[in-house]
Amino acid sequence: MNPAKFDLMGVVGLRKKPQKISKYATFDRRLKALALDSFLILFLSLPFMHPVPPLDMAMLQDRVGEHKTISNVLHEMLLIAKETGMLESGLYNSMVQIIIYIPFFALCWHYWSATPGKMIMRMKLVDAVTEKPISDKQIALRLLGYIISTIPLFLGFCWVGFDKKKQGWHDKIAGTVVIVQPFPWRKLMWWKKSKQDSPAENQSNSLALEAKE
Numbered sequence: 001m002n003p004a005k006f007d008l009m010g011v012v013g014l015r016k017k018p019q020k021i022s023k024y025a026t027f028d029r030r031l032k033a034l035a036l037d038s039f040l041i042l043f044l045s046l047p048f049m050h051p052v053p054p055l056d057m058a059m060l061q062d063r064v065g066e067h068k069t070i071s072n073v074l075h076e077m078l079l080i081a082k083e084t085g086m087l088e089s090g091l092y093n094s095m096v097q098i099i100i101y102i103p104f105f106a107l108c109w110h111y112w113s114a115t116p117g118k119m120i121m122r123m124k125l126v127d128a129v130t131e132k133p134i135s136d137k138q139i140a141l142r143l144l145g146y147i148i149s150t151i152p153l154f155l156g157f158c159w160v161g162f163d164k165k166k167q168g169w170h171d172k173i174a175g176t177v178v179i180v181q182p183f184p185w186r187k188l189m190w191w192k193k194s195k196q197d198s199p200a201e202n203q204s205n206s207l208a209l210e211a212k213e
Helices: 008-012 027-048 057-065 070-084 086-112 116-120 136-150 155-161 169-174 199-212
Strands: 123-127 176-180
Touching: 027 086, 027 116, 027 123, 027 155, 057 070, 070 086, 086 136, 116 123, 136 155, 136 169, 155 169, 169 176
Parallel strands: none
Antiparallel strands: 123 176
16 A cells, blocks of 8 residues: 555545535525514515504403314404404515515615525525526516416525425526525625725826836
8 A cells, every 4th residue: 555645534535525516596595584584674675564453362262262163263363454454564565675675686786686685694596507697588477477486385595495496486487496505795885996906096006017127
């Protein structure tokens, strides 16, 4: 045996084998980003939302306890929500969040290719073929795809966990993928330009170096 090729750490199993990391963002990573975005949107929506009236648990138990079938229980709970104003407030608050959701996601995808949640989780939304920033048409299709992914009990979102490229139905409709990337600090600081990004400064630096030589 050649001593130079002998790896004692590898033999005893102390050296970790390199693992292949997929560039596509996994389901749990995207779920965490969605949770962060949802909390942010909820915070932005609070000034416009109606307070939900409290539920009288004693009345609920009395009225629901009389029914034995699930359909009757659900019907009675719907009537209670309508009578107490919970249904009206819930629908209104849901509409407020949807109205904020649409421009929030559209603007974030257009300017930064990521929402704040995706930025924190180091993810980027790109075209599935070129891996370049998505177009306005893809943004519109992806927003429409969100509705389609939600209707069958969020099955379109859960599809990310089984797909090879970690695409949900909305991704497939819009032709997009979510990839893992470093945090885009430079894109957030759009008002600042680095020296490498400034041709005039690069030219002046090169002229200064030539003068010294």
